[in-house]
Amino acid sequence: GNSVTQMEGPVTLSEEAFLTINCTYTATGYPSLFWYVQYPGEGLQLLLKATKADDKGSNKGFEATYRKETTSFHLEKGSVQVSDSAVYFCALSENSGYALNFGKGTSLLVTP
Amino acid sequence: EAGVAQSPRYKIIEKRQSVAFWCNPISGHATLYWYQQILGQGPKLLIQFQNNGVVDDSQLPKDRFSAERLKGVDSTLKIQPAKLEDSAVYLCASGRGRTNTGELFFGEGSRLTVL
Numbered sequence: 001g002n003s004v005t006q007m008e009g010p011v012t013l014s015e016e017a018f019l020t021i022n023c024t025y026t027a028t029g030y031p032s033l034f035w036y037v038q039y040p041g042e043g044l045q046l047l048l049k050a051t052k053a054d055d056k057g058s059n060k061g062f063e064a065t066y067r068k069e070t071t072s073f074h075l076e077k078g079s080v081q082v083s084d085s086a087v088y089f090c091a092l093s094e095n096s097g098y099a100l101n102f103g104k105g106t107s108l109l110v111t112p
Numbered sequence: 113e114a115g116v117a118q119s120p121r122y123k124i125i126e127k128r129q130s131v132a133f134w135c136n137p138i139s140g141h142a143t144l145y146w147y148q149q150i151l152g153q154g155p156k157l158l159i160q161f162q163n164n165g166v167v168d169d170s171q172l173p174k175d176r177f178s179a180e181r182l183k184g185v186d187s188t189l190k191i192q193p194a195k196l197e198d199s200a201v202y203l204c205a206s207g208r209g210r211t212n213t214g215e216l217f218f219g220e221g222s223r224l225t226v227l
Binding site for chain 1: 115116145152153154155156157160168203205215216218219220221
């Protein structure tokens with residue numbers, strides 16, 4: 001079945017460091033891919049998405065590119081801020097309207 | 113636009129007791145989902161509704177969990193009897209349905225502790 005594997009945390013970075021959180025997926029078809037973020041005390045919210053191969057999703061300085069050849073959707077940010085401290089979840093959806101399958105989440109802590 | 117509302121935010125019960133969670137999705141959203149998020153893990157789908165019909169409940173432990181979405185709007189998730197391993201955050205999410213590109217909108221969750 002469909003599944004998502006993401007790197008384990010916690011990840012601790014200094015402010016302005018470069019961030020990469022790895023995510024790979026297994027799917028029978030051509031899923032849509034997502035990154036969701038959960039800030040402390042808040043609900044999950046969509047960070048970015050890509051619906052087909054080679055698409056790049058971007059938001060708030062974060063980027064991820066849908067790589068079909070490596071079945072990956074790695075999250076990157078060039079310069080993290082303390083306010084980026086959160087848990088990040090990679091997810092896939094087989095089709096529009098279908099449920100999301102989530103990875104286990106990666107906790108990010110950014111220190112001043 | 114109001115977000116997804118859930119209640120209660122926190123609930124502590126003893127094992128073998130029952131509990132119910134309520135969810136009010138974003139107005140007009142056709143699909144509604146209940147997820148279970150155990151500490152340190154990603155959310156796991158329990159049940160998906162399209163309007164008031166069940167689309168997928170394959171991972172719902174039906175011997176103790178039940179859910180309904182009357183009139184295609186609000187939904188309740190019930191656990192009876194609760195077990196220790198049911199301690200988790202129960203997330204409700206809604207979406208526009210098959211016309212969207214997969215984005216779901218989540219509530220803040222209901223945290224259940226079973227003693």
